[in-house]
Amino acid sequence: MKDRPFIVAGLAVFLVFVTAPVWRSLATPRITLAAPQIKSPVQEKLCVAPVSYMRTSHMQLLDEWRESVVRTGQRKYVAYNGKVYEKSLTQTCLGCHGSQKEFCERCHSYSGVSTLTCWNCHSDAPQVSRNLP
Amino acid sequence: MKMTRKGFLQLSGLSLIAIAAKKMGARKMLRGAAGGSASEKREKTARWGMVIDLQKCRQKEGCNRCIKACHSAHNVPQFADRADEVKWVWKQPFEEVFPFGQTQYTRELNAGLPVLLMCNHCDDPPCTDVCPVNATWRTDDGVVTIDFHRCIGCRYCMAACPYGSRSFNWQDPRAAIPTVNSDFPTRSKGVVEKCNFCEERLARKLAPLCVEACEEKALVFGDLEQPDSEIRKLLRSRFAVQRKPELGTGPSVYYLI
Numbered sequence: 233m234k235d236r237p238f239i240v241a242g243l244a245v246f247l248v249f250v251t252a253p254v255w256r257s258l259a260t261p262r263i264t265l266a267a268p269q270i271k272s273p274v275q276e277k278l279c280v281a282p283v284s285y286m287r288t289s290h291m292q293l294l295d296e297w298r299e300s301v302v303r304t305g306q307r308k309y310v311a312y313n314g315k316v317y318e319k320s321l322t323q324t325c326l327g328c329h330g331s332q333k334e335f336c337e338r339c340h341s342y343s344g345v346s347t348l349t350c351w352n353c354h355s356d357a358p359q360v361s362r363n364l365p
Numbered sequence: 366m367k368m369t370r371k372g373f374l375q376l377s378g379l380s381l382i383a384i385a386a387k388k389m390g391a392r393k394m395l396r397g398a399a400g401g402s403a404s405e406k407r408e409k410t411a412r413w414g415m416v417i418d419l420q421k422c423r424q425k426e427g428c429n430r431c432i433k434a435c436h437s438a439h440n441v442p443q444f445a446d447r448a449d450e451v452k453w454v455w456k457q458p459f460e461e462v463f464p465f466g467q468t469q470y471t472r473e474l475n476a477g478l479p480v481l482l483m484c485n486h487c488d489d490p491p492c493t494d495v496c497p498v499n500a501t502w503r504t505d506d507g508v509v510t511i512d513f514h515r516c517i518g519c520r521y522c523m524a525a526c527p528y529g530s531r532s533f534n535w536q537d538p539r540a541a542i543p544t545v546n547s548d549f550p551t552r553s554k555g556v557v558e559k560c561n562f563c564e565e566r567l568a569r570k571l572a573p574l575c576v577e578a579c580e581e582k583a584l585v586f587g588d589l590e591q592p593d594s595e596i597r598k599l600l601r602s603r604f605a606v607q608r609k610p611e612l613g614t615g616p617s618v619y620y621l622i
Contacts, residue, residue: 302512305504307568322547353513353550 268338273328280311280324294321294350322354332356411590412488412507413562414617415576416599417481421583431481431575431584432456435560438574440551442534442541451532453560454483454575462608466622480620481584483575484509484530484560485608488615492522492531501557507589507617508562518555527612531559589617 279286281293297319300306309317309324317324329335332351340348368376422428435441435454442451456479460472467475486509493501493509500515501522523531537554545551549565552558563573571577576584587596599605605619 298514302514305506305564305568352553355545355547355551 268342270335270338271330273330276328278311278313278315279328280309280315280317282312294325297321321350322356326356411505412588412617413486413567414507414587414589414596414619415483415562415573416585416596416605416619416621418583418585418621419478419480420621421581422481422579423478424581424583428581429456430578430580434574434578435563437544438546439549439561440538440542440546441558442538442551443543444536444541449535451534451538451558453532453558454481456480457482463606463620463622466606475622482528482530482608483618484562485528485614485616485618486560486562488617489613491525491527491612491614495521495525497521504564506567508564508567509559510561510564511558513550513552513556513558516556518557520557522557527609527614528616531557533557 281289286293297309301319307319309319311317320327326332326335332348333356336348336350340346432454436443436452439453441453444450459475459478459480460467462480462482463475486507487503488507490503490509493503496502497519498515498517500513500517501509501511503509518533520533523533534552534554534556538552539545542551563571563575566573572586573584576586585596585599587594589596591597599621600619603621605621607616607619610616
């Protein structure tokens with residue numbers, strides 16, 4: 233009879249141990265597997281290329297834009313529908329799609345693809361002021 | 366259904382051709398979409414250049430309007446430590462810039478007077494020859510430019526430049542930019558940068574910012590290949606010098622002493 237407290241305590245520890253995953257999952261915030269809902273731009277209905285193409289190949293397009301602007305100085309892009317766009321990540325792309333956090337980042341982090349290095353140098357905020365000494 | 370070896374080979378060959386044809390078709394469509402940009406007409410000026418009138422430049426003592434305009438628009442970081450200094454346009458005393466440009470008796474005349482300096486956008490730039498990754502080159506317009514995406518930070522170009530026009534980002538520059546202008550990229554740590562003759566403005570047919578910012582009109586910008594341009598007229602009428610012309614780099618920045 234002397235062992236009773238030990239047995240009860242041991243059982244309690246065992247119970248906590250066994251049910252730990254349940255408590256843990258209850259404590260952590262809910263993870264949803266639903267794809268992020270990206271807001272469509274209000275003012276523009278068409279992108280520089282069809283949506284299906286942009287979904288799969290926007291990186292190639294951006295790469296091509298970068299090469300042609302920086303290396304050959306061609307800054308105008310004639311879209312599939314004949315409309316002419318400025319080849320600009322910050323002005324043309326984000327002009328419609330808003331900030332990179334809302335647009336680029338969400339899909340990239342959802343799908344777990346490479347982190348974006350564009351924003352190490354390019355900035356999406358119109359003016360970022362810092363107080364420097 | 367039984368398939369012979371011959372039938373199998375024929376079928377796989379045909380399907381390979383079909384896949385290749387489909388891929389080529391898609392690529393052609395893509396190129397068609399991008400092809401428009403290739404046909405875009407590019408106004409070719411043979412060689413952009415600048416004349417700096419040092420007398421006009423000195424009219425207002427301590428004036429740094431051009432430097433400020435350039436550095437704030439191009440997100441040039443302001444590091445307190447001189448070892449980390451990044452500069453596109455800057456000033457140096459006359460005797461350092463033109464050490465042989467005077468005699469022992471005229472030395473006093475210009476001693477200590479500031480001379481405005483920037484990349485000379487050489488006709489035959491030594492910096493571009495040494496780049497191992499083709500990250501810097503001279504454009505058809507005579508602007509020596511850098512592809513920041515490609516720069517690997519080896520600093521060969523800095524060693525090759527006889528004018529010290531190039532700066533290296535030893536630290537993350539973003540932390541040292543007072544106000545980031547989102548129209549122009551900042552650089553990242555480990556990248557070389559320098560004056561780009563406001564290439565992004567030239568594309569919009571605007572003069573460089575330093576030229577625009579100068580109230581004394583000490584800076585004159587134009588096409589050196591056009592005999593009737595303002596800059597050529599100026600160079601015809603006044604005696605002008607280049608920095609270290611003996612090196613044969615052919616600087617596009619001229620100084621009226």
